[in-house]
Amino acid sequence: MQHSWSARTDTVEVKPHPTARDQAVAKRNLPKGSSILAVPSFTSALLFSEKGHRCDHCFRFPKEGSYLKKCTGCTAYWYCDTQCQNAQWQLHHKRLCKKINQFTSSAAFQGLKEHDKMDAILLSHLLSYLSTLAEPYSAGQSEGLEIFLSLLPGSSSAVGPPPVPAVNPPPNQELVAALFERFGNNNFTVHSHLNSIGHGIFPLASRLFNHSCTPNAAAKYILSSSNTVTMHVFALSDIAAGEEICIPYVDPALTQTRHQIFQITYGFSCNCPSCKFLNSIGHVPTPPTDSDQLKDVAEKLRSFVQVDNYLQSDDYRSRPIKETPSQLHCVFHETFMKGLSERFSDASHESDFDTAADTGVTLLALYLLVYPINYPQIGMHLLEMAKTHWNHSFVLSDLPEEKKAHAKPEISRLLVLARRVLGVMGTEGDADGPLEEISILENLLRT
Ligand SMILES: C[S@@+](CC[C@H](N)C(=O)[O-])C[C@H]1O[C@@H](n2cnc3c(N)ncnc32)[C@H](O)[C@@H]1O
Incomplete structure (x- = not known):
């Protein structure tokens, strides 16, 4: 059709x-x-933690040297300029401004879980927008509404819609229920440089793209x-x-919990190569706690993924996850990645360069195994590895010139790889993103 x-x-x-x-x-x-x-x-809302830091309409930070302007009506929405304020006023705020504070301080709203509070705000924005249409709530008036209502409902619809402020004219309850049934499984987390900043509904993207962990x-x-x-x-x-x-609906690195998320939030079982393989393992073994055994797992992981080849050669081919040998099944325990990330981050911040460099390579190997090629997390990690190396060699320690000269090609290589991966995504989110950071480091290396 x-x-x-x-x-x-x-x-x-x-x-x-x-x-x-x-x-x-x-x-x-x-x-x-x-x-x-x-x-x-179609509708969007800033994370509560970003309120007052970013514009409620365009989600950007204020320009350098300027401040966000508070809506004087409700003092709960902030804008970078009058254009953003006027645009959001027309979109939905004129219907919400006088009601939003009473609503968000109500026991009904306060009693909601954080995630449900976000749904309640998104739904409030959406209903306020729909109420302003020439024929309120008519699908023919809004392509977004038409596509949104054509989406498959999620599996958590038994819960019922959250409370919303009264809008005029009021929507019929069937419409509110139908919208809410499609919220959970079509609510995207908006991110900038991989940090979550808000939530949004994008009906056409939802209508088109199924999920895969690869x-x-x-x-x-x-x-x-x-x-x-x-x-x-x-x-x-x-x-x-x-x-x-x-596209991925959830982070492919959630090797243990993602199956449950698919069932609970979306009502499907993923049949991608990664899920087929993980299902075939069944129980994921816990990683060893003994440091020597852990080191052994890390070495085997690096060798299996051929991470050195990735770092050095331009014709790297990723290893299919289904070939992962049984001694390495414990790397799919989510605590393994969490432990590596924490150790890499702590060692980088504590200037323990040897640990950071070693853990960084093992973490890269794990990313190459669980993420598809060119996945942004891989590029961001390569950039972090380059920054750690740069800080160690040129900022925090007093290395002899000979060692500094030796470090330059290694840092350059990490930046080449980071640019290669992040260049596929291109610019996104806030200004001064990772691609700019790469350029700055590349220029510093030339000096
Ligand atoms: C955002 S919609 C995707 C578009 C959907 N295929 C459609 O025809 O409208 C999300 C829903 O699509 C289905 N879906 C998405 N990815 C799937 C997958 N990998 N396997 C099975 N069903 C999937 C689930 O029913 C899920 O709740």
Whole structure:
């Protein structure tokens, strides 16, 4: 069946899927890094922790030397300028301004879990927007609403919608229930440089892309003046015409908990190569606590993934996860990655360079195993490794010139790899992102 919105993209077409209703299939060859779809948010809300730090409308920080301006009506929404304030006023705030404080201090709102509070705010923004349409709540008035209501409901719909402030004219309760049923499984976490900053609903992206833990595409977010956040779906690797395009709904590194999340939030079982393999293992063994045994696991992991080859050669081929030998199954215990990340971060901050460098390589090996090629986390980690190396060699210690000269090619190589991975995602989120950081370090290395 042809949908009215399908003509909106020349990159994907919708085809039936054996278990997920529909799937998005590449209409033509899509090279890695290419933009597959750009969709503005249908509704969005800043994380509570970002309130007062970022603009409630465009999600950006205020420009250097200027401050956010508080809405004088409610003093609960902040804007970088009058354009953003006016845009959000027209979008939904004019219907909420007088009610939002009473609502957020009500026992009904305060009694909600943090996650449900966010849903309540998103739903409030959405209903306030829909109430302003010439024919309020009519799907024909809003393509976003039409697509949103065509989405599959999530599996947590038994809970019922959260409280929302009264809007005028009031929506009918069936509509509120239908919207809420589609919130949990279509609520994207908006991030900048991999830090969560808010939540948003992007109906067309939801309608098109199924999940995979070995995705060939991913979402990034573009923040721009006077606009709500836009989601861009980009190709992580070359995608051939006819191939299904999938994005990750949850972090593929959640090797133990993700199955439960799929069941509870989305109501499906993932059948990707990584999930098939992890299911075949069954129980994931706990990593050893003995430091020698842990070292042995780390060495075997690095050798299996051939991380040295990744670091040195330009024709690296990733190892299929299904070939992971049984002695390494414990690396899929989520505590293993958590322990490595903490040790890398602590050692970097405590200037224990040898531990940071060693743990950094093992963590890189694990990332190469659980993430698909060009996944942004890999690039961010390579940049962190380069920064740690730079700080050790040129900032924090007094190394002899000979050792400094020796460090330069290693740091350069890490930056080349970081740029290669992060260049696929391109710029996103806040200004001065990781690609700029790479350029700064590259320039410093030349001096
Ligand atoms: C955001 S929608 C994706 C688009 C959906 N295929 C459709 O036709 O509207 C999310 C829902 O699609 C289904 N889905 C997504 N990824 C899936 C997968 N890998 N396997 C099975 N079902 C999946 C689940 O029902 C999930 O709740």
